[in-house]
Amino acid sequence: MANQHNPSNEQLLALYERMLLIRRMEERLRADAAAGKLPGAVHLYIGQEAIAAGVCAQLRGSDWITSTHRGHGHFLGKGGDPKAMMAEIWGKRTGICKGMGGSMHVADLSKGILGANGIVGGGLAIAVGAAFGAMLAGDGKVAVAFFGDGAANQGVFMECLNVSTLWKLPIIFVCEHNQFCEFTPSATVTAGQIADRARAFKIPCAVVDGNDVAEVWAAAGDAVERARAGGGASYIEAQTYRIQGHLEAEALFLAGGKYREEREIDEWRKRDPLERLRERLLSSGAASEEALNAVDLRVAPIVEGSARFAEESEPADPELALQVMFSGQRP
Amino acid sequence: MANQHNPSNEQLLALYERMLLIRRMEERLRADAAAGKLPGAVHLYIGQEAIAAGVCAQLRGSDWITSTHRGHGHFLGKGGDPKAMMAEIWGKRTGICKGMGGSMHVADLSKGILGANGIVGGGLAIAVGAAFGAMLAGDGKVAVAFFGDGAANQGVFMECLNVSTLWKLPIIFVCEHNQFCEFTPSATVTAGQIADRARAFKIPCAVVDGNDVAEVWAAAGDAVERARAGGGASYIEAQTYRIQGHLEAEALFLAGGKYREEREIDEWRKRDPLERLRERLLSSGAASEEALNAVDLRVAPIVEGSARFAEESEPADPELALQVMFSGQRP
């Protein structure tokens, strides 16, 4: 068995499979977006898969997460159903939110997924509230707030650090530092180190290579253990890079404008978290080519099946908004 | 002449006079509030005079300040007219805001006083905006945001630290740590040290005895010099204690409830900033008893005159709200 800081080969292989699922789903969405098949904007998680996978692997099904506008990876990482997610993004009634939420709002309450969020920073306080609930209930649950480096400039971040520290809440703040806020390089809008903002509250901080799933996994393991043991909040900063545009169809928005160099993207492509994990598995002998190919073969039909399911499903029920707006009441 | 870190005797005497003016004005308001003469709630500054006086003594008339619900001291410290302030608090048309603002909104734009503020944390971003304006205009002005320890838990504080650091704005954040947020002891709602939140941005921090005007004055001198020289933001935390209730008539609100010990108040009364300054002036020979009594004699008629002026003034123009709501337009 692995200890807390070194995932076992089995665990690594499971992480690989989860990351690959996220990657392939995102690639499929990229293609479908380019083909004009998806109604709304999609923000893809390609290149950041190690973070969702690594953190969520340390969680239980009943633990809580809140996510961002770039939320497909967290949804899948936490065990959300690929078909239901895909159908949601297609705006279909079989979608996890019955087509009411779309890409930016995929949520599955039954799996503790409190939802992707279209408001930058919007998930932070919700996670703190869930952690507060867990503390009061004494049910041993942990809450994770995934958020971007851009969200770290929203004041609600500091407010949440304060409350979480004061009340020793079982929460983990996972900042995915992917270097950009839309078309703005993070360095131009972020003073100092984000981790220092958490350190100001004496919250244990881990700044890790977000493209190394083992590092993320280990840091998350520490943090989850601390949270469950009543040790309060943790902060993890996973340094990574946004490989895709801010959203698909970014080029249309930019109209020739430029905010980063192609070369930089290429540099980061070399640090692809999936490739790195693949090489590690192979070189350490933890998995054979065949074993990895078998993963591919398991993932491909899920993706294909999800896309087909989504495409073939009925459009959303147009009356539904009026029915679900309130519980047990008309709007 | 004094250097930046030691006020001259003259300067100390001027500080004494300003602090005494604030104290006597507040005492008068306390009496008038107790007598039921003031229409709205008043939050008094008694015990914190050294902070407004010390900081404002380093400012020019054209520099900007924003203040809090506890704003009379800042208004007077920055050179606001006592009569116009008193009349405002009485709700009279001769008030500095013509009776439209009251105690929580005393403002004098001509003196750079952007206003007291009824929203906890509300003045922070306004000061940052003014500092941004000063930077763009290159007019050498500095902005000071006075705020309480309670306000330091509002996320806007962190946002303002970030923007100010990024853009090297000529701003000084002055946190008056008076140990309470209304009836809540600050320690129970504030994790860690507030100054560490500013340190996370590498903003120069000074944590000073807020009841020692010379210390406040020196720290403010450094900060103002830095701001004018293009060195960016500073943070000053002045540790002090709220001697009065959160607001006059606090006892009514509390209805017998209790959130602090009388003994603690008495302890802090011994550190009264005015008394300390008085003793320092006397013991150092900087001022004689007569000189200090002369200050009393100068201040008393101002206070008395202000109160009389306020009491005798006409009530506000009831039509005014409709006239001033917009500039050049009816509401």
Added chain:
Amino acid sequence: MARKRYIQAVNEALFEEMERDPKVIVFGEDVELAIFGDTRGLLERFGRNRIRNTPICEATLAGMAVGAAAAGFRVVLHMMFSNFIYTGFDAIANQMAKLRLMTGGQIELPITILAGYGGGRANAAQHSDTPHPLLMNLGGVNVLVPATPADAKGLLKEAIRGHNPTFFLEASGRGGDSGEVPDGEYTVPFGKAAVARAGRDVTIVAIGSMLKPALAAAEKLHAAGIQAEVIDPRTLVPLDEQAILASVGKTGRAIIVDEARDRCSAASHIAAVVADKAFAALRAPVKRITVPNVAMPYAPNAEMHVFPSDDQIARVATELVRFRTQ
């Protein structure tokens, strides 16, 4: 029945619901010592796991309410003055009011938010707003404006037991007003207006704090031979349109009195509903008596000046009764 103060009725509702359901929790700034008096005694009875003071950070408090409700609690969030709702507005408008729809109905958010509203106490512009119009427009939250101690108690209990985010707005400084409160257990349902006074000549819809001047006006009108019917909607979302329309159907005349600023007020909305659905019955213009579109001034005389008064209501009602189309 016993005469009780409004604040006492609110306090009783909190007590009873916290006794009844251990999932009810209360948090907010200064709730432990009860700055408004409505949470008095709860700490001693229920301890800090059920009621606790928070830092000043409304944005987070509103977001936490969502998370704690999602985690299975019935949240009561005290936001003190209505203006601080704006400070937490992101989580209210973008999360609380939308999360259920966005999840396709997966989630219930039993959240009750308390806040004082309105002017009349020289609290000045930043402590005197009447925010029900904004909240009504959000679409995802219930809005209660109980005007009597009995309704305050019954509606608050209903809100706490409910399934949706609900704003419980108390007229600031009216905590001392008293009225008869039923003994024993009861709740007041949402969406049922009360006929505070019956009459046949003109309908006065009085929202929240405006019930008092409306009833005073009705008394004066009575002396002048005009029988005004005073309707207290009690809840604005959901709104009891039927009760209002039935009354206007009878009287043919409607005045809506609202302490909100006029533009896009509840008065506007109710007037619009009347002009649509009771048109055939209308015998006179539909009148709104509201606060003009200004921030609340501080000086008491200036505040009074922008406030609806019983005289003004009586005057407008008299005009309506006399109205004849040419």
Added chain:
Amino acid sequence: MARKRYIQAVNEALFEEMERDPKVIVFGEDVELAIFGDTRGLLERFGRNRIRNTPICEATLAGMAVGAAAAGFRVVLHMMFSNFIYTGFDAIANQMAKLRLMTGGQIELPITILAGYGGGRANAAQHSDTPHPLLMNLGGVNVLVPATPADAKGLLKEAIRGHNPTFFLEASGRGGDSGEVPDGEYTVPFGKAAVARAGRDVTIVAIGSMLKPALAAAEKLHAAGIQAEVIDPRTLVPLDEQAILASVGKTGRAIIVDEARDRCSAASHIAAVVADKAFAALRAPVKRITVPNVAMPYAPNAEMHVFPSDDQIARVATELVRFRTQ
């Protein structure tokens, strides 16, 4: 005159006003690269002291607008999507909208806030709100909803030169719509509605994005022998009541079409004004066609379902023309 896209008209207004007055500054998230296209080219021309990207922190941005305006600048703050107005709502509702009143008129706040509003692009609930009702109720801010490129340019220039906080709301995703824009220098005054189409049978007041379906409906009605007059208020604060009342005075029938949620919408308010001041002229109920009180669903068909359509407008107009009181 030349045909221009809406976004181009906005861009020209910004360019011209920044050229004209060095005190005009622009800031907001991603304004340098112009995510909506409206600020394109400004950085190259004016540099980072006149236009700059900010961190994501709407609460502070709105507060900074107040401070920078107080310090003598004419501030243009770009808030991207209207929902982010809620994130900065404290500084908007408690400071920007009130500071002038609270200081007794000492201060002018020449602030223009740009934001996209409304649905129709599957942006889902958190990117599709139509917030003009909330802003109208605040009382201290102007609210512009220009529907054509010409009005967009003229009103934006007027806003930037103005003296009061003003929200300039652009229908999201309509930047590509084009129309005739006058050559040379011009502004469009606040508070002057446009008669987008003249008619005598029914008045359709179409707010912002609703002008298009309203005009389409008018065309259909024309084919059916009904002459609809379409009024575009262009600015909601100030509101040109006279133009609306004059039209209803002529037609005796009013429909207000608004993309906002129904309750306390601009449609409610305008309906209330009509029911009050044009009562004598009214020959039929005053109708609102609005979005129901829900958050915007994501799926395009569900979105369409809650949206006012030209068919719906034409149908309601036809009913009104046929309306007879019993």
